[in-house]
Amino acid sequence: MEADRKLVRKIAALAMLGLSGEEEAEFARDLNIIMGYMNRLAETNTDGFEPMEHVVPLINVLRQDIPEGFGDRNGLIGCAADVRDDCYVVPSVVDDL
Amino acid sequence: MSIQDLTIKEASELLRRRKVSSRELTESALDRIRRENGRINAFITVCDDLALSQADAADKRLAGGDGASPLCGVPMGIKDSICTRGVRTTCASRMLEQFVPPYNATAVESLLASGSVLLGKLNMDEFGMGSSSEFSIFGSVKNPWDTGRVAGGSSGGPAAAVASGLCCFALGSDTGGSIRQPASFCGVVGLKPTHGLISRYGLVAYAPSLDQIGPITSDVTDCALVLDAIAGHDPRDPTSANREGEDYSQGLNRDKLPIRVGLPREYFGPELNKDVKNAVFKAVSMLEEAGSSTGEVSFPSTEHAISAFYLISSAEASTSLGRYDGIRFGYRKTGAKDLEELYQLSRSEGFGREVKRRILFGTHALSAVYRDKLYNKALRIRRMIARDFSEAFESFDVIVAPAYPETAFRMGEKTGNPLKMYLGDIYNVGANLAGLPALVVPCGLDRRGLPIGIQLIGKPFSEKLLLRAGYAIEKRVGRLRPPRAGEESSEGG
Amino acid sequence: MEYEVVIGLEIHAELKTATKMFCGCKNEFGAKPNTLVCPVCLGMPGALPVMNMAAVEYAVRAGLAMNCKISSFSKMDRKNYFYPDLPKAYQISQYDLPLCTDGHVEIDVNGKYKRIGIERIHLEEDAGKLIHDAIDHGSLVDYNRCGVPLIEIVSRPDISSPEDARIFLETVKTILEYTGVSDCKMQEGSLRADVNLSVRRPGEPMGTRTEMKNINSLHAVQRAAQAEAKRQAAVIRSGGRVIQETRRWDDARKESFPLRSKEEAMDYRFMPEPDLVPLVIGQEWLEEIRRSIPELALSRVKRYIDDLGIPRYDAHLITQSRFLADMFETAAAACGNPKLVSNWIMTDILRRINEDKDFLAASGLDGQNLGRVMLLLDKGEITPNSAKEILDILAREGGDPDAITEKKGMRVQRDQNLIARAVEEVIAQNPKAAADYRAGKEKSFSFLMGKAMAALKGRADPVQVRELLLRRLKE
Ligand SMILES: [Mg+2]
């Protein structure tokens, strides 16, 4: 169970979710149950079946390179909780990757 | 007759003959929402003023005479996962509680262009993740047939609103049964169209390769009328099908329906409730009565459908929901001391338990170590399931399935056990994984008097055939209406 | 040499499309913050990306120009990570099926041709811009750049010196400019390079590599590589071990610094982009794109050297810009003396370009009229001074070189009598100089020659003047 909680902590960090201790325990338990059920999947032979990422048989759906503005800029920026000088505000970021 | 129980077709005829105005219809619907919504909790947001001004505009159009769509002046509700310009779109989440999109979903745009009147936004499971509409920050949706029971989910609000006559019709969205199961629980018609038939632009993503918008209506004819208005190519959705339009509402009533109906052996096992099984079989016999032939078919990959579905949908959700970071829109934790804290707290406070559970599960399924074993494996199973269907369609035109193993369950019955909740979707997820159209039509009541739906799954873009088959059943079953206990008591008091 | 350097570059180039990769917002530098945005590039709920056809074609063009195989089937993927400049928390990029693979670029290192392998070129979207410390305890984000199409060019670790790294980047830059794929404005960040570098003793397997990100000048790449090679060698020499990490190159301080190691967090959880359908580049489309690619710089360099006798150094300078190279070729064809044209480009034209980098674009001078000026000069119809003057006029207001020559009376004087008269006058007016020359003072001859040319307003054939002057002085 401790291993599961460690895993949950690692996943939560990737997913940027801050979890309480109680949530961590709950999700560790659920993950255990769900993964237990899904283990059967791993044993299934899927030889000859390519991964299917799309159900639509479409290719090359492209647009012409022609400008089209959105117009309602206030409507967009208005959705943000913190805006200054027409920019979105975030806490200081120093590491520039 | 009560105005609220009108179908689109009936309302449209009254509007055309000027027996009633859209304003009257709309006012009466708003009034009913005021009285009834407390009991059902189907609406999250009601936009009185907007609705009335749209109704007036519709009345003008109707007065102008011909050319108006059958939807003109007809009041509707939209699931709160579908963006409406200027009307807050919450996905039943704290994350989007204050979110007012500056754009419409394409489907909404089409309906508004037809002259439909937007009454408001409908309750659901947060971000579409659930099968009971209990995971909503606005509280659970109650089943109009028995308010101690769930309305189904995630489109519980749309199904309950249509069943209880709070709106003439509604749009829902379906990722793994989210239109069909609540339609079945509430005794209304619900269609999950072929993937790509209806633009997803403006539908807040849960799992893009599975999500589809679809109508929830009182009857099959209405379903076809709504489909007529919203189906079609949209250049803003690259997965939208570019094909010639069809007239879905024409020729629904057929004397003879000589189609081949397939019953998957795996769908009628011991987990299926007896009343549901009997009602579905009875509906199949109605199709036979109309001239169809019936045969058995096997879907050996059914046992993996739930696993594949939850892996794929959670994986897609985990990345699709990354954008909720508190910066450009949505809930933002104030006073975060650094960037990481802003992300972590905004997200953990903005999302509910079930959403977090699926994000975590999906993140796990995509992580470098597990991607091949989990996510990619699920994509292979997906192809296997799609092949099961396409092989079946060599011998059959329509596959019949229950919409759910049982009728509406009690509030709280499954919320503590996620796996149990997931397993219920077994008959629904196949159509999403394979991108197929699937229609749910009421086909009877169980011994408690709760509605049962039959599911008809078809080949890609065979909506018209499904609607004809659904019509044949509906004609024989008749329209189911929930008891109006709440209404009577409030009127009596 | 004690250590060998092994370098690979990852080059990000913004594509010169009119609009962004997945929406109709303008792809433009320098606009007011957050004015070139829409629901799609802000990653708003429900918005969907639609791929820009020009971006695909530009990427394929770049791939063809770098001798890549163009994948007939390719798809987009989501690369997931959280950062404020990345609105969707994923970058739409390409993971396992990039558009272009297995190419190479030939570079010219002082006459020695080397081949640098290109592992892949893939399409992806750019991120927004963070304005650091613009406010107390906070940064500001501008999403105008967000969603601008990029190609990422990944070289093989075939580069064996910091200088070669610079030349490789320069060559790639020229290719992208020739093909019109990118304007490669490094100072605006539209071309940036990551340097992957390791060192090893000759014959040993590859060492541990480090990565320096987002270097945005040609020389900074060379300097960063030099410094990093030196640093790694010093680490090993002192018995240490190079650790795999990402470093930031500070070109002002000529030093690199380790960035916080994020090895644990760098799980990008790649997933095929469900909102976008695959790309299938058919033969016909491919050929159409191939036809849009001009002859590239290095091929021209070789041709200029081998066929036209132009010095290597000159050939490189002239081909650095496609515009200039095209101008050269047109002028050389019009004049028939490529060396003369190249000499004039190397001196006169490049000086003008150095004084004003937009000179060529704004000027009335083009290959055709430059060639005709050179032809007049080559035939001795005008003097070099006149040629300069005509070029000035052409640059300012354009026009016809022959007409200008006539109008300004610049045609070289060939009338024997006229020249003889001028020579006689000069000797008569400068008796002392004439006497000095006759007495053996060679220097006086150039003085008299200068006077004679001046009397003829510089428009006589100097050979003719010299001949006549000598003859008269010796009489
Ligand atoms: Mg990249």
Ligand SMILES: [Zn+2]
């Ligand atoms: Zn945009």
